Each structure stands twice: as C-alpha cells, then as structure tokens.
Amino acid sequence: MEKTPFSRFIELIKFDQSHGSLEKELEVVTTLLDTVQDQLADYEHEYEKERFFVQSLRKEVDAQELEMRSLDEKEKVSRERSALASSTREYQSFKKECDQFKQQQHEHEEVLLAAWSTFEQAQKLFKAKEDAYKEKRSAFQHEVDAQEEKKQALLTSLVDHEDLRKTHIVDVPAEWLEKYNRMRNVISNPVVALIAGTCGGCSFTLTQQIIMALEQNKLVQCSGCYRLMYKNFDQTQNSAHSS
Ligand SMILES: [Zn+2]
Structure with a gap:
C-alpha cells in the first residue's frame, strides 16, 4: 500500500x-x-x-x-x-x-x-x-x-x-514538519490523539468543525495547547514516552 x-x-x-x-x-x-x-x-x-x-x-x-x-x-x-x-x-x-x-x-x-x-x-x-x-x-x-x-x-x-x-x-509536508519541530523543542508529546471530543494533551473541548476535520484524518493544531492532534494516534505508546 x-x-x-x-x-x-x-x-x-x-x-x-x-x-x-x-x-x-x-x-x-x-x-x-x-x-x-x-x-x-x-x-x-x-x-x-x-x-x-x-x-x-x-x-x-x-x-x-x-x-x-x-x-x-x-x-x-x-x-x-x-x-x-x-x-x-x-x-x-x-x-x-x-x-x-x-x-x-x-x-x-x-x-x-x-x-x-x-x-x-x-x-x-x-x-x-x-x-x-x-x-x-x-x-x-x-x-x-x-x-x-x-x-x-x-x-x-x-x-x-x-x-x-x-x-x-521524505514526503512529509514542510508545514507539518515546521509546526512539529517547533512544538518538539518545547514539549515531549507534541502530537496527541483526540479523546472523547477533547484534546489528548490538554483536555480542551473541540468544536464539531474540528472533530469533523479530524474524522477526515486531517492534522489540526489545538487552540488550547497548540499541540498537533489527530484521530487515530496510538495513545499508549505516546503516553509511555511522554511520562
Ligand atoms: Zn490541547
């Protein structure tokens, strides 16, 4: 694939x-x-x-x-x-x-x-x-x-x-890399999953519009903590390394 x-x-x-x-x-x-x-x-x-x-x-x-x-x-x-x-x-x-x-x-x-x-x-x-x-x-x-x-x-x-x-x-859009690199220097888990309609990093409640974008596998930046969010991120692995 x-x-x-x-x-x-x-x-x-x-x-x-x-x-x-x-x-x-x-x-x-x-x-x-x-x-x-x-x-x-x-x-x-x-x-x-x-x-x-x-x-x-x-x-x-x-x-x-x-x-x-x-x-x-x-x-x-x-x-x-x-x-x-x-x-x-x-x-x-x-x-x-x-x-x-x-x-x-x-x-x-x-x-x-x-x-x-x-x-x-x-x-x-x-x-x-x-x-x-x-x-x-x-x-x-x-x-x-x-x-x-x-x-x-x-x-x-x-x-x-x-x-x-x-x-x-290779093949990762420059805009994502730029955002990601900026976040990576500040926090250990710059990319988080969506958890029950909230940001997996700061529990900010997301709007329906953002949830819909995430449903389409889009990468969205949280307006609460500025982490990058997406829907199907393996949270167990994420938290294991960010703790
Ligand atoms: Zn957040």
Missing part, C-alpha cells in the same frame, strides 16, 4: 519517540557515570590522605633519628675533649657538658621510641586497609568502564538514528 504523507508523518513521530527514549537513557547513563566517577575520586582522595598521613609519621621518625644522631655526635666530641683536658678544672667542665648531653640523649630516646611506635601502628592499620582499598577501587573502575561503554553505544545509536531520521522526513 502506498504510504500517505499523513502516515509518514505519524511514522516520523513514533520514530522520534524511540529516539527520545534513547536520549533519556543516555542522560541516565551520563548521570550515573558522573556519580561513580565522583565516588571514585573521593575514594582515591581519602586513600591518598591516609597514605600521606603515614608518610608524615615516617618523616617525623626520620627527624627524631637525626636529632638523636646529632646529640650522639655532640656527646662524643665532648667526651673526646674531656680526655684531652689539661687540668682537673677543665676536665670537670667537659665532664659536666658531657653529662648534660647524656641526659638529653636519654630524654630523647623516649621521644624517638614514641615516634616509632606511632608510625608503626599507623602503618600496620594502613596495610590492613590497603588490600580492601585496592579491591574497592578496582570495582569502582570496573563500573566506570561499564557505564562508559554503555554511553558510547548509546551515542553511536543516536548518530545512526539521526541518519535514519532523514529517510522518515
């Missing part, structure tokens, strides 16, 4: 509705992808923070070790000088200095041990978490990859769809 411009137009609308569902799906996937990527970034940030904390504790240990070596050195120099003292008085003076360094070494030993202990504890905790971190991070990455793949597939479908649409526009 030869297709009329009207039936071609209806086909175009239905085609666009399936296109709309692809766009919605793409929107959902894009949002999901952004969310998972944000979560992954937060997770990595937390992980880096902990790693940095353990590193800073290690640096603290190094600093205290350095301080300890410096005290050792001072004590050693002082001891050597006391051995070379030329008088009892000089010797006692060096001896006193040497004892002071020994006392400082002794006190610093506590500080150094505490720094080591804090570092080791933190390192142990971090190591225990590390495997769980790696596993979770890889799960996140996996999810990101899966959504990215879906997104690319949808984008390809949309491009294919756009090409296919060109074949649906």
Whole structure:
C-alpha cells in the first residue's frame, strides 16, 4: 500500500519517540557515570590522605633519628675533649657538658621510641586497609568502564538514528514538519490523539468543525495547547514516552 504523507508523518513521530527514549537513557547513563566517577575520586582522595598521613609519621621518625644522631655526635666530641683536658678544672667542665648531653640523649630516646611506635601502628592499620582499598577501587573502575561503554553505544545509536531520521522526513509536508519541530523543542508529546471530543494533551473541548476535520484524518493544531492532534494516534505508546 502506498504510504500517505499523513502516515509518514505519524511514522516520523513514533520514530522520534524511540529516539527520545534513547536520549533519556543516555542522560541516565551520563548521570550515573558522573556519580561513580565522583565516588571514585573521593575514594582515591581519602586513600591518598591516609597514605600521606603515614608518610608524615615516617618523616617525623626520620627527624627524631637525626636529632638523636646529632646529640650522639655532640656527646662524643665532648667526651673526646674531656680526655684531652689539661687540668682537673677543665676536665670537670667537659665532664659536666658531657653529662648534660647524656641526659638529653636519654630524654630523647623516649621521644624517638614514641615516634616509632606511632608510625608503626599507623602503618600496620594502613596495610590492613590497603588490600580492601585496592579491591574497592578496582570495582569502582570496573563500573566506570561499564557505564562508559554503555554511553558510547548509546551515542553511536543516536548518530545512526539521526541518519535514519532523514529517510522518515521524505514526503512529509514542510508545514507539518515546521509546526512539529517547533512544538518538539518545547514539549515531549507534541502530537496527541483526540479523546472523547477533547484534546489528548490538554483536555480542551473541540468544536464539531474540528472533530469533523479530524474524522477526515486531517492534522489540526489545538487552540488550547497548540499541540498537533489527530484521530487515530496510538495513545499508549505516546503516553509511555511522554511520562
Ligand atoms: Zn490541547
């Protein structure tokens, strides 16, 4: 059967509705992808923070070790000088200095041990978490990859769809296309059916004259909502995509 411009137009609308569902799906996937990527970034940030904390504790240990070596050195120099003292008085003076360094070494030993202990504890905790971190991070990455793949597939479908649409526009009167395109940018269901003498989009009660035009399969624009109306539009499909 030869297709009329009207039936071609209806086909175009239905085609666009399936296109709309692809766009919605793409929107959902894009949002999901952004969310998972944000979560992954937060997770990595937390992980880096902990790693940095353990590193800073290690640096603290190094600093205290350095301080300890410096005290050792001072004590050693002082001891050597006391051995070379030329008088009892000089010797006692060096001896006193040497004892002071020994006392400082002794006190610093506590500080150094505490720094080591804090570092080791933190390192142990971090190591225990590390495997769980790696596993979770890889799960996140996996999810990101899966959504990215879906997104690319949808984008390809949309491009294919756009090409296919060109074949649906053929033979549809320019005036209908123009009205339809204008409506399509504003609302999701620019074409509606006639429902019990009213517009299927806004329930505007139609005049007998308009109903008669619709009976003749004419395309009429609703004066209530400016949607395009016609009689035998598949409303179930229409509402499924416009909701
Ligand atoms: Zn209306």
